[in-house]
Amino acid sequence: MDFFTNLGYTGLFVSAFLAATILPLSSEVVLTALLISGFSPTNIVVIATIGNVLGSLTNYALGYWASIGVIKKWLRMSEDDFVRAELHFKKYGLLSLFFAWLPIIGDPLTVIAGILRIRLLWFVIIVSAGKLLRYVVISYLALQVG
Numbered sequence: 600m601d602f603f604t605n606l607g608y609t610g611l612f613v614s615a616f617l618a619a620t621i622l623p624l625s626s627e628v629v630l631t632a633l634l635i636s637g638f639s640p641t642n643i644v645v646i647a648t649i650g651n652v653l654g655s656l657t658n659y660a661l662g663y664w665a666s667i668g669v670i671k672k673w674l675r676m677s678e679d680d681f682v683r684a685e686l687h688f689k690k691y692g693l694l695s696l697f698f699a700w701l702p703i704i705g706d707p708l709t710v711i712a713g714i715l716r717i718r719l720l721w722f723v724i725i726v727s728a729g730k731l732l733r734y735v736v737i738s739y740l741a742l743q744v745g
């Protein structure tokens with residue numbers, strides 16, 4: 600691989616990782632640009648998924664180890680928001696983690712999973728499945744349109 604190929608994959612990984620944290624970033628633009636530029640769709644999907652899942656694991660770790668007060672402040676959640684998110688997670692259970700890729704609610708879901716001490720194995724499996732499917736669909740659509 601040449602320097603620019605490595606740089607493209609590294610940029611995708613970083614954007615996917617940061618997009619899974621509470622930072623208001625999106626990895627879809629980088630992913631689409633690389634696909635249109637001729638990068639391997641398989642490599643793109645794998646790298647984006649790994650980066651995004653690792654970002655969600657960062658949120659999980661924050662929820663697992665940080666105090667509720669720190670988390671509420673970090674996520675700028677009111678007590679009502681926090682209770683509502685927790686009830687939503689408890690109502691829909693582990694399957695709600697499949698939607699960790701959704702904007703706005705996905706990041707708090709992964710933090711709450713850590714707070715609730717959801718088994719890490721199930722967290723990784725379900726979050727990974729949702730994020731992988733998302734990147735496959737986005738890649739397919741980008742290649743069809745691009």
